[in-house]
Amino acid sequence: MLAEAEEISFEVPGWPPTKNEAKSMLAAGHQHADRVRLLLEAARTAVSRVGWPVVSGDVALELVVRGPGRPPSDATNYLGGLGDVLQAKSARPNLDLSHLGELSAVALFADDRQITQISYSQEHAEQPSYSVRIRLQR
Numbered sequence: 001m002l003a004e005a006e007e008i009s010f011e012v013p014g015w016p017p018t019k020n021e022a023k024s025m026l027a028a029g030h031q032h033a034d035r036v037r038l039l040l041e042a043a044r045t046a047v048s049r050v051g052w053p054v055v056s057g058d059v060a061l062e063l064v065v066r067g068p069g070r071p072p073s074d075a076t077n078y079l080g081g082l083g084d085v086l087q088a089k090s091a092r093p094n095l096d097l098s099h100l101g102e103l104s105a106v107a108l109f110a111d112d113r114q115i116t117q118i119s120y121s122q123e124h125a126e127q128p129s130y131s132v133r134i135r136l137q138r
Contacts, residue, residue: 008108009062009133010046012038016065016130018073019080026089028099032081039085040103043132047106054088054107058137060117066125075120082132083112108134 017025017035025032046052063079065071071078088107089097097104109115116137 005050005052007133007135008043008046008050008052009131010042011129011131012042013127013129014038015067015072015128016063016078017081017085018077019084020073020077024095025081025084026095026097026100026104028096035081036085037100037103039082039132040100040106043086043108044103044106047108052108052134054110055114055136056110057114058116059109059114060119060135060137061115062119062133062135063130064121064123065128065130066123067128068124068126071122071128078130079118079120083115086132086134087112 014035017032017039019025023030025036030036061079061082063075063082065078086106086108088110089095089104
């Protein structure tokens with residue numbers, strides 16, 4: 001039997017989804033729907049690679065955003081977006097997630113309240129991309 005992974009990390013092309021309006025980023029037709037899908041697809045691939053379960057304990061979140069010049073949004077909106085997209089979606093029974101198909105089941109933690117440590121940085125790159133790392137807090 002494999003030991004539980006202590007961390008999971010992955011890269012995503014483009015900018016992170018941004019939490020900056022009342023409409024849920026997970027709703028059909030949201031302006032960041034493509035960003036949400038890319039994030040969920042990258043997370044799903046990483047989960048299958050390392051065997052990461054949906055954890056219920058405290059986690060640390062690290063986000064590194066890369067691109068030419070300053071990113072179009074700010075750290076708090078990107079971090080809020082990641083928290084919403086990567087938490088379990090079962091807490092949102094009134095939100096139709098059918099447009100996400102199997103991606104609606106992708107989650108790295110049960111609730112974004114589990115994030116007890118955050119690291120955010122920006123780096124220069126020719127094309128926008130970002131990396132996410134989630135670490136168990138023991």
